[in-house]
Amino acid sequence: MIKVQDLVKVFGAKRAVDGVSFSVERGEVLGFLGPNGAGKSTTMRMITGFIPPTAGTVTVGGFDTVENPIPARRLIGYLPENAPAYTDMTVAGFLNFAAEIRGLRGDAKRKAIHRVVEMCFLEPVMHQSVETLSKGYRHRTCFAQSILHDPEVLVLDEPTDGLDPNQKHEVRGLIRRMGASKAIIFSTHILEEVDTVCSRAIIIDRGRIVANGTPEELRRKSESAGAVTLRVSGVNGAALSQRLAQLSTVKRSAILEEDSAGVTARVFPKPAVNAVLARSVAEAVQGWRIEELHTEEGRLDEVFRSITMPETAKMGGEGDRKNPR
Amino acid sequence: MNAWSNIKTIAKRELGAYFSSPLAYVFIVIFLLLSGFFTFMVGGFFEIGQASLAHPFFDWHPWFYLFLVPAVGMRLWAEERRVGTIELLLTMPITPWQAIVGKFLASWLFLALALALTFPIVITVNYLGSPDNGVILAAYLGSWLMAGAYLAVSCITSAMTRTQVVSFIVSVVFCLFLILAGFPPVVRLLSGWAQPWLVDTVTSFSVITHFDGFQKGVLDSRDVIFFLSIIVFSLFTTGVILRGHRAG
Ligand SMILES: Nc1ncnc2c1ncn2[C@@H]1O[C@H](COP(=O)(O)OP(=O)(O)O)[C@@H](O)[C@H]1O
Ligand SMILES: [Mg+2]
Numbered sequence: 001m002i003k004v005q006d007l008v009k010v011f012g013a014k015r016a017v018d019g020v021s022f023s024v025e026r027g028e029v030l031g032f033l034g035p036n037g038a039g040k041s042t043t044m045r046m047i048t049g050f051i052p053p054t055a056g057t058v059t060v061g062g063f064d065t066v067e068n069p070i071p072a073r074r075l076i077g078y079l080p081e082n083a084p085a086y087t088d089m090t091v092a093g094f095l096n097f098a099a100e101i102r103g104l105r106g107d108a109k110r111k112a113i114h115r116v117v118e119m120c121f122l123e124p125v126m127h128q129s130v131e132t133l134s135k136g137y138r139h140r141t142c143f144a145q146s147i148l149h150d151p152e153v154l155v156l157d158e159p160t161d162g163l164d165p166n167q168k169h170e171v172r173g174l175i176r177r178m179g180a181s182k183a184i185i186f187s188t189h190i191l192e193e194v195d196t197v198c199s200r201a202i203i204i205d206r207g208r209i210v211a212n213g214t215p216e217e218l219r220r221k222s223e224s225a226g227a228v229t230l231r232v233s234g235v236n237g238a239a240l241s242q243r244l245a246q247l248s249t250v251k252r253s254a255i256l257e258e259d260s261a262g263v264t265a266r267v268f269p270k271p272a273v274n275a276v277l278a279r280s281v282a283e284a285v286q287g288w289r290i291e292e293l294h295t296e297e298g299r300l301d302e303v304f305r306s307i308t309m310p311e312t313a314k315m316g317g318e319g320d321r322k323n324p325r
Numbered sequence: 326m327n328a329w330s331n332i333k334t335i336a337k338r339e340l341g342a343y344f345s346s347p348l349a350y351v352f353i354v355i356f357l358l359l360s361g362f363f364t365f366m367v368g369g370f371f372e373i374g375q376a377s378l379a380h381p382f383f384d385w386h387p388w389f390y391l392f393l394v395p396a397v398g399m400r401l402w403a404e405e406r407r408v409g410t411i412e413l414l415l416t417m418p419i420t421p422w423q424a425i426v427g428k429f430l431a432s433w434l435f436l437a438l439a440l441a442l443t444f445p446i447v448i449t450v451n452y453l454g455s456p457d458n459g460v461i462l463a464a465y466l467g468s469w470l471m472a473g474a475y476l477a478v479s480c481i482t483s484a485m486t487r488t489q490v491v492s493f494i495v496s497v498v499f500c501l502f503l504i505l506a507g508f509p510p511v512v513r514l515l516s517g518w519a520q521p522w523l524v525d526t527v528t529s530f531s532v533i534t535h536f537d538g539f540q541k542g543v544l545d546s547r548d549v550i551f552f553l554s555i556i557v558f559s560l561f562t563t564g565v566i567l568r569g570h571r572a573g
Binding site: 009010011012045048049050051052070071073074076078080082084085086087088089093097098100101102103129142145 | 327330331334335337338341342345346408409410412413415416417418419420571572573
């Protein structure tokens, strides 16, 4: 449904998006990860046609968003960053406007509004002015606008930003359920959302895609993926390290914790020996009391940090000139 | 037609926005108070002793509008950009033109309403004498077209900035030029040293020159075209500016 090809956006001297290509099919929820200023919002703005690309193409449902913007936009529901909404309108008035501009009239309009009001729990604030809404309600009002016409493609820029934990949970559930029948792309910097919501994730850094895969695939890239963590009692760290160092499957091991009760260590495998590492470690420490022994799945935050670290380290001064309004 | 229904939807929202804030009512009240005050007190309506509105009432309009119309137009795009709703509006399945025209029409209708509410003044002249109501109607039409020209200029300045106050000030300056180019004292000063063709060129850009005919009850197509072309040109420029922001 969404096809992005060699997309580039240059602002002055800055390449905010630098050759990004990917596609999202119906039934997929693509998570868009990356540190602040990585180019997530800029990419999404080009997908929705808000800003024109410097180079490259975006097609949505086969329509080029520059050559043929109107039919492309009909297919898209868009929640921009910070969930803007007309502050001088009531929630009902705002949704009514959004429905009419989507071409909905009469009964179809009433039904569509009713549906999203239920989905987003907006009933209590329908006649309140948007200006006086709490952040969570304003966010959901803008979210409701994006799904009003039951679009085939959803572009959500940080849909859970600024919500409380319960609301975050609701919105994630909503996205996951809608993902079954739509093509969804959403940006976030909350890594646990990748596991709970996405079928695939892309990590973008300084305008480039640095990783693209299912959450499991990404996790396997982390350093600790396949490592074995164990805790044994009645032994000291030095003795344990020495025993582990003799194993041919072990690249290195590290003592994580040592106290009078015992030692916790992590053992990293040599390439391509993951599966047997746990067994060989268990055999190596026979005779001591094993209190815990498990293989690590890998951690997304580790992958994220190791891939994007060079940028995050000097992020402090990254003056974010945002929002081309 | 689809384009027209989009324009209507946008204009409806925009008009609603005016009346959901006290600004609209304040504006109308100020406009009516000014009109009444200048017509009856300053304009010497009673002293002239003629059943005519040309001078006491309509003469002031280019000057009222100088401040009132930029106040009406300043929020049109500046506010959309400040709040970020422009990102919603321009990613809806509409063209930027439909948005620009819809917003302009809403504000222009609002000005028409303010203008229409001055009808008690018309009733007063009709009560006191027997004016030529055709002339009055022509002058109203001219006044509304002139307001539209100011408003379109305000659209440009509103698209240039996120700050309404900046938009207001810049647009007052632009509109002031449109007045002064044909303001008699300026024209006299200018004809003192400039060639006649230059004087004519400058005055042909003035709203005063083109409003004059309407005030006399003369509907000259050149005057109508003048105001309409300012509107079209300004709305076009607004579109170019909005596109420029997005292109980055
Ligand atoms: N309109 C603009 N003008 C200039 N620079 C911009 C503009 N929009 C974004 N940028 C820059 O482009 C980079 C990417 O921004 P953005 O896409 O908003 O990042 P993200 O959403 O991943 O945090 C940032 O460095 C930002 O400062
Ligand atoms: Mg962003």
